[in-house]
Amino acid sequence: MTQASLTIDLDAIAANWGALARLSGSAEAGAVVKADAYGLGDEKVATRLMAEGAFSFFVAETQEGVRLRQALGPTPEIYVFTGHMAGDADAIKGARLIPLLNSPEQVIRHRAALPDHPFGVQLDTGMNRLGMEEDDWKTLAPELLPHSPQLLMSHLACSDEPDHPMNAHQLAVFHRMTDGTGVRRSLSATGGILLGPDYHFDLTRPGIGSYGGQPFSEAQPVVHLSLPVVQTRTVEAGETVGYGNSWTAPRTSRVATVAAGYADGLLRSLTGRGRLYAGDRPCPLVGRVSMDLMGVDVTDLPEAPETLDILCPAQGVDELADAAGTIGYEILTSLGGRYARRYTGTGA
């Protein structure tokens, strides 16, 4: 049986994380492994990064933290971005997670349920997504600081645009909210690490750069995705391919049908814009991307291919994302569960 195969290079993830750790200078580099390590497998990825020296891991939700604790054992710290959600106290305690408290409600909930349990505080410095507002923090800081938070953190909204004035604005607000507290601080994800030492504080939080995505342009590619050709046919000039007759052959063409589609995270918006590769030779997608299948014009190849690649040295996650009108993060986290996943490198 030939199945679409997704290869994940753990050595490349380790090298990318190591490079971001070096760029973090004297700050510790944590590792963001939310959403199943951006779809690449949190257990494999986090285990390898722990072997590389990562100690502080970040997940989005308590349940991700519980899984991660089982995978990593008792040693590392595991922070939860969504903080202490209702009903999670037992899980937080059992897995020794560190919730990043986001609001006065979460502070009350945490102090009531787990008064002696470690916590951090997430501060809003302008993104208006998660975190305590400056006024709430002013009121709560005198009460919380004596309980020794593990971390004060915030998140940058525009760090992938180095010249955006929002970066300096959020940096100033973060200083105003945290200077003199004596608590460990963290502001930067991948983009912030690249903004330089002013943004590093004590702990950085690289995610996408470790997985080979922008804005870390020096990242090594991490994923390779190869799709089997189910059949190849001749399509005469004037005939159409796929749903809605959206592509009409301009010449007598050879069209390969490959076994993957939007149910596998190959977004329907690639229709008319995407390419697959036979080695370094591009072959355009033709017709609409359907749920499990896509058509590819292979007329110009010397022979009918058995497989075609959609993520490969010639087309990385960001190039595919550009064609789909999205970002590398969405490409990675959309990769579905039907691929035969193979890991390469130490820890595979």
Ligand SMILES: *Cc1c(COP(=O)(O)O)cnc(C)c1O
């Ligand atoms: C996702 C996330 C990160 C990691 O961001 P990247 O851009 O992937 O490096 C860091 N901090 C927070 C709060 C996040 O939500």
